Amino acid sequence: MxxxxxxxxxxxxxxxxxxxxxxxxxxxxxxxxxxxxxxxIPDPQGPQCDPFKKAVPNWKSLANVPVSKVLASIPDISSFNAAVSGQLNPAVNIAPVLDNGPFVVFAPTNEAFAELPPEQQEVLRTDPAALTSLLYYHVFLGLLGPDDVKGQRPTQEGTEIEVTGSGGDIKINETTKVLCGGIQAQNARIYLVDHVLNPAEAPAPVTPKSTSSTATTSATATTEPAPLPAETSAAPAAEAPIG
Structure with a gap:
């Protein structure tokens, strides 16, 4: 029982x-x-990263945010953000293209834009083709941090760009310095730079190397980003005819 x-x-x-x-x-x-x-999320690197972190205290949370919104949230590059988002020239808005990354984006500071001659600033405000060309020269395919970004590769504008150095000591085309680099966005890595890059100062295209340097060529090729998908690669071409 x-x-x-x-x-x-x-x-x-x-x-x-x-x-x-x-x-x-x-x-x-x-x-x-x-x-x-x-x-x-690793710390960005460069001599001006401390001021960046003070200005954008929530920088780590930006790693899950589209790059167009990250650019808009950094006060020191508001001129560059205005240029890519249609505020400088209403006919040019490449923010949706950038959001279809992966991209490395070199963003000149406000001081860098202020150093441009007045006549060049006027051209950028009034000539959509010139502005589009300039902006796309600041962008290339990839998600590369400060230790891996070095190398020479084609930009979205078409001509090439050369990045040397690593970590907190990086230069573009030998003269432009990275002030703070490797800032993470959802689909991009952002590098704040001290000059506006000029496509006219692009390095000569990389030519095929001799058989004695095959190993070097192969090593360089492995760091280059994959080709842009058809729907994204068409976007830069679509911007230029606007003007």
């Missing part, structure tokens, strides 16, 4: 324990993702 109730109680207790354990298992499996993403 006493055995049956004890068995029933044991079964009921087991069922209750199983029922209680189910929601706990679901909750535990849903949590780990967010913590991992934040922990893996």
């Amino acid at each position: 006493k055995t049956r109730p004890s068995k029933a109680i044991g079964i009921a207790a087991s069922a209750a324990a199983i029922a209680l354990s189910v929601p706990l298992a679901v909750t535990a499996s849903a949590e780990p993702t967010t913590t991992t993403v934040t922990a893996e």
Whole structure:
């Protein structure tokens, strides 16, 4: 007479324990993702990264934000943001193209734009083709951090760009310095630079090397980004005819 109730109680207790354990298992499996993403964001590198971090204290959270919104959130490059988003010239808005990355974006500071001659600033305000060409020269394919960005490769404008150095000491086309680089966006890596890059000063295209340097050529090729997908590569061509 006493055995049956004890068995029933044991079964009921087991069922209750199983029922209680189910929601706990679901909750535990849903949590780990967010913590991992934040922990893996490396510090940007360069001599002016401390001022950048003070101006944008939430910089780590930008790693999950489209690049167009990240550019808009950095006060020191508001002129560049105006140029890419249609505020400088309403006929030129390449922000949607940038959001279809992956891209490396070299963003000149406000001081860099202010150094341009007045006549060149006027051309950028009034000539959509000239502005489009200039902006796309600041962009190339890839998601490369400060230790991997070096090399020579074609920009979205078509002519090439040369990046030398690594870490906190990087130059573009030998004269332009990276002030703070490797700032992460969802689909881009942003480098704040101290001059507006000029396509007319582009290095000569890389030519095929002799057989004695095959190993070097192969090593360089592995760091270059993959070709742009058809729908994205068409976007830069679509901008120019606007003017």
